[in-house]
Amino acid sequence: MGVSNPLLPRVATVVDIIRETGDVNTFRVVFDDLEEMAAWNHRPGQVAMLSVFGVGEATFCLSSSPTCRDWLEFSVRRAGKVTTALHELEPGAKVGVRGPYGNSFPYEAMRGKHLLVIGGGIGLAPLRPLVNFMLAPENRKDYGKIEIIYGGRSYNDLCYKEELFRTWPEAPDVTVWTTIDVAEEAWQGHVGFVPAYVEEVKPTPEDKFVVICGPPIMIKFTVKALENLGFAADHIYTTLEMRMKCGIGKCGRCNVGARFVCRDGPVFSLTELNQLPQEY
Ligand SMILES: Cc1cc2nc3c(=O)[nH]c(=O)nc-3n(C[C@H](O)[C@H](O)[C@H](O)COP(=O)(O)OP(=O)(O)OC[C@H]3O[C@@H](n4cnc5c(N)ncnc54)[C@H](O)[C@@H]3O)c2cc1C
Ligand code: FES
Numbered sequence: 001m002g003v004s005n006p007l008l009p010r011v012a013t014v015v016d017i018i019r020e021t022g023d024v025n026t027f028r029v030v031f032d033d034l035e036e037m038a039a040w041n042h043r044p045g046q047v048a049m050l051s052v053f054g055v056g057e058a059t060f061c062l063s064s065s066p067t068c069r070d071w072l073e074f075s076v077r078r079a080g081k082v083t084t085a086l087h088e089l090e091p092g093a094k095v096g097v098r099g100p101y102g103n104s105f106p107y108e109a110m111r112g113k114h115l116l117v118i119g120g121g122i123g124l125a126p127l128r129p130l131v132n133f134m135l136a137p138e139n140r141k142d143y144g145k146i147e148i149i150y151g152g153r154s155y156n157d158l159c160y161k162e163e164l165f166r167t168w169p170e171a172p173d174v175t176v177w178t179t180i181d182v183a184e185e186a187w188q189g190h191v192g193f194v195p196a197y198v199e200e201v202k203p204t205p206e207d208k209f210v211v212i213c214g215p216p217i218m219i220k221f222t223v224k225a226l227e228n229l230g231f232a233a234d235h236i237y238t239t240l241e242m243r244m245k246c247g248i249g250k251c252g253r254c255n256v257g258a259r260f261v262c263r264d265g266p267v268f269s270l271t272e273l274n275q276l277p278q279e280y
Helices: 034-039 081-087 128-135 161-170 194-201 216-228 270-274
Strands: 010-019 024-031 047-052 056-061 072-077 094-101 114-120 146-152 174-180 208-213 236-239 267-269
Touching: 024 034, 024 081, 024 094, 047 072, 047 081, 056 072, 056 081, 072 081, 114 128, 114 194, 128 146, 128 161, 146 161, 146 194, 161 174, 174 194, 194 216, 208 216, 216 236, 236 270, 267 270
Parallel strands: 114 146, 114 208, 146 174, 208 236
Antiparallel strands: 010 024, 010 094, 024 072, 047 056, 047 094, 236 267
């Protein structure tokens, strides 16, 4: 059954809460109306508004793959009013969901190409659906090799550890490089910031798209590293997190220059970003 008022949330139940890091939980939710669940479709990179009744709503990217038909996932970092209320929920709690909103990563243009994924901290959340979409058995033949370079402040700050250390590295034609900012006794892997690791790994640009998300400083230096390695601006994509209210292009809250992040984004190529005022 469709929802006619775009501002009216669908009611959903939190069926599981996965603790990713000290301040990030992944909320797995299922619509109470199973017809709404079956009718839901999002594309990798899209966002939705998640509400805690009586508290408010906030924007989150869908961190589950569109190919997962059983539930939706949102990975939420505790930041303020709504996110703290979400973190206080227990499985069985009701939440509201509206969306999906915005554009997506250009997964059609990426067919037949390789993908380089670069994430920092919770920045892996919007990139994860694209990886899992491409790895789904029905889509895998359409895409080339997948390389993932991901970093966090510490081991405990890395999200999606099961996928990062088991599912993805074990998948054919997938390579994962993980790094943490500062050495830890039990950590055998790489130590250092993501942009420096990108320079070390030296990915090649041929037939490859890049998707990046993480703290602005990480994105800034990673883009410089990629440009030095010969990647073209129109093959580098990122996703913006300007504050949103309506999510449907009506309130004017999320604009960057003449573009609305909720309607024209949140995914932009570096070519597009280079044409926007530097307000993001
Ligand atoms: C397109 C988009 C995608 C997002 N995806 C995710 C996601 O997947 N996971 C996630 O945890 N968060 C995500 N966010 C950020 C999330 O929406 C904010 O953390 C949330 O709105 C905070 O709500 P709150 O009521 O808990 O905090 P508030 O009480 O409103 O604010 C707490 C503090 O956080 C700051 N803040 C709030 N929103 C933002 C923002 N968008 N950018 C920077 N600072 C902010 C406030 O200025 C304040 O300092 C996304 C935001 C956008 C716009
Ligand atoms: S959030 Fe209202 S116009 Fe974008």
